Amino acid sequence: xxxxAANDTKxxxxxxxxxxxxxxxxxxxxxxxxxxxxxxxxxxxxYATENNFTGKRIYSSxxxxxxxxxxxxxxxxxxxxxxxxLRIVVWDxxxxxxxxxxxxxxxxxxxxxxDPRREITAHARGNTVDISLTGADGTPxxxxxxxxxxxxxxxxxYTNIPENARENAxxxxxxMEKFGFTGYxxxxxxxxxxxxxxxxxx
Numbered sequence: 001x002x003x004x005a006a007n008d009t010k011x012x013x014x015x016x017x018x019x020x021x022x023x024x025x026x027x028x029x030x031x032x033x034x035x036x037x038x039x040x041x042x043x044x045x046x047y048a049t050e051n052n053f054t055g056k057r058i059y060s061s062x063x064x065x066x067x068x069x070x071x072x073x074x075x076x077x078x079x080x081x082x083x084x085x086l087r088i089v090v091w092d093x094x095x096x097x098x099x100x101x102x103x104x105x106x107x108x109x110x111x112x113x114x115d116p117r118r119e120i121t122a123h124a125r126g127n128t129v130d131i132s133l134t135g136a137d138g139t140p141x142x143x144x145x146x147x148x149x150x151x152x153x154x155x156x157x158y159t160n161i162p163e164n165a166r167e168n169a170x171x172x173x174x175x176m177e178k179f180g181f182t183g184y185x186x187x188x189x190x191x192x193x194x195x196x197x198x199x200x201x202x
Contacts, residue, residue: 029068029069030200031065031094032066038074041064042089044091048060058103058106065093066093066126066127067125067199070193074129085135086141089131089132090131092129094124094126097116111150128191128193129190130147130190130191142168143188145188154188155185176191182194
């Protein structure tokens with residue numbers, strides 16, 4: 001099998017994670033589909049489409065996976081959002097290292113993409129999510145910028161943006177921090193669980 005085809009097959013298998021949430025207990029490190037536990041979530045996995053900064057499809061599957069321990073915290077976030085008539089939007093979640101290398105091949109600039117040769121990246125740990133919000137009817141909530149905006153509008157200084165966008169981003173930040181997440185300064189949408197897990201891929 002050609003190397004490129006072999007890599008594609010391996011990447012597809014990494015995403016072929018089946019989960020039956022009727023079987024308990026689920027280890028915190030088990031990768032699970034977010035939609036199995038948060039059906040309200042809007043899954044818009046940008047790297048499974050060409051609608052991302054590379055203009056290329058990086059993922060072979062549109063399933064959004066995270067460690068179960070992280071999903072349990074996101075459930076609490078969504079429960080509070082339910083009372084506000086809001087839903088989470090997932091732009092990115094678990095990213096296998098093979099996919100990180102593919103991103104790096106497209107954009108080998110550490111300003112925009114973590115260098116997979118140097119470390120296991122945040123998304124590869126299964127505890128990091130890129131997230132936004134919509135209304136209950138699917139109408140996007142105003143935020144400081146689009147996903148993967150590499151301008152200063154994306155950072156958490158929240159300056160030179162509409163007041164409504166600032167308030168919405170701060171509300172999301174406080175809610176995520178309340179349930180054990182920490183945001184990345186340069187990307188308002190990027191949050192990592194404060195806990196790390198031994199990933200189980202099945």
